Amino acid sequence: MDIIDDIEAGNDHEEDGTVPSHPMAVKPSGNAYTAAVNLKANAGSFAKLPDELLMSFLETLEAAELLQLGGACKFLYAFTRVDELWRALFVESKPTTFTWLGTWRATFLSHPTLPLISCEGVFSNVLHRPYFCAHTPLTPYTHNIPAQNAIPRLSDLSEEEYNRTWLDKPFILTSPVKSWPIYRTWDADYLFATYPSVSFRAEAVDWPLAKYMQYMRHNADESPLYLFDRSFVEKTALAPDAFTPPPCFGADLFAHLGPARPDSRWLIVGPARSGSTMHQDPNGTSAWNAVLRGAKYWLMFQGPQAPPGVVLSPDGAEITAPLSIAEYLLTFHEEARATPGCREGICYPGEVLHVPGGWFHLVLNLEEGVAVTQNFVPKGKLGDVLRFLRDKKEQVSGFRDDVDDPYGMFVERLREACPDVLEETLERMEKKDRGKWEEIKKGDGEGGGFSFGFGFGGDDSDADIP
Ligand SMILES: O=C(O)CCC(=O)C(=O)O
Ligand SMILES: [Fe+2]
Structure with missing residues (x-):
């Protein structure tokens, strides 16, 4: 059992002092089984949603809606206070001037937030896990x-x-x-x-x-x-x-x-x-x-x-x-x-x-x-990079938009600047591709996780050539 499973089963690692207790007293879901009161029951129709789905729904709301919903009950209050929701709203709003006020919510709303209300009786891994991850010693x-x-x-x-x-x-x-x-x-x-x-x-x-x-x-x-x-x-x-x-x-x-x-x-x-x-x-x-x-x-x-x-x-x-x-x-x-x-x-x-x-x-x-x-x-890694640019076009990144054939362009530039290095590398790549093809023809790849991408295997290095 890893530490997250252990906590979420209800074994409280806050009590050993390594993680401060949750500022709204939210507990992992596992604690709900033995609790007298579960505040999720007060959340009306929202109580029918799994917590993950509720969080996805909240991600679609605007700030005013979050504020309003947060006033409905403690369970929804705890969810609408999740700072990641406010981080997304803030980043999306692209403000030109702002003062960082310690949380994304306070910064977005441009005023310091009131002290958090205790939400004892709220049990949720979705709320507790990010807090635990942010504070547990690494x-x-x-x-x-x-x-x-x-x-x-x-x-x-x-x-x-x-x-x-x-x-x-x-x-x-x-x-x-x-x-x-x-x-x-x-x-x-x-x-x-x-x-x-x-x-x-x-x-x-x-x-x-x-x-x-x-x-x-x-x-x-x-x-x-x-x-x-x-x-x-x-x-x-x-x-x-x-x-x-x-x-x-x-x-x-x-x-x-x-x-x-x-x-x-x-x-x-x-x-x-x-x-x-x-x-x-x-x-x-x-x-x-x-x-x-x-x-x-x-x-x-x-x-x-x-x-x-x-x-x-x-x-x-x-x-x-x-x-x-x-x-x-x-x-x-x-x-x-x-x-x-x-x-x-x-x-x-x-x-x-x-x-x-x-x-x-x-x-x-x-x-x-x-x-x-x-x-x-x-x-010594030129072969790997050429192979990546040639065979993994959809994963190539970082080039300007007007460069539509990074592989072709790189080959062309290398041919001008260092033709010997290029020829030697292309030859080695071709030999390897041929080797793979021979293997495939022999059927060696069958049943062994064979894939048609001639793998970018990190093994075109000069270091491998005797
Ligand atoms: O966080 C770092 O310093 C590592 C940076 C890194 O992996 C990268 O630039 O690809
Ligand atoms: Fe990196």
């Missing part, structure tokens, strides 16, 4: 990393060693960014003091940094809004030498696309408990992620097979909406940690983590943090 999941899972920590790496041994492996470089000018200065306070009115992208909103800082330091969201800005170099007028990719990664072949290259570098700022849900990076690219402040816990799995808790369609696209980081950790961490091939590590300030193309990863900020990340195409 350190049990990030500590005591088993030795066989630990992401190697390297003090130095040459380009030659990277290409020979590390193209398909995660690692942490422990000393490469200490000389970057932005490493010396870029903490959140410095950024806030220097660029308070510059707008940065945080998921679906563009907010002046001053607003984001207010939000970042005063919110209790299960999945805090994460600043992830692809134009930070231009917005901060960064000098070209403000940061330089660690030299071991070598030339980035996407650079040959010039201005047509997909988005490739981001500034990342977020509070403790923010981060990235389990995903693979776009277009089969590799990435490096440099922590300037804070600390990031990484949980990684090599594709193409899905890690625990992720469901893929036959073409390899993710078909489940990703769980929040906390919910993933609560539900799947134990299984993930025990799965062969699982890699885990903590990346500290001044360190850089390598995400090999095709690897799934979940990232949790252990503290308020500032980071810079860049996606790139190392020579």
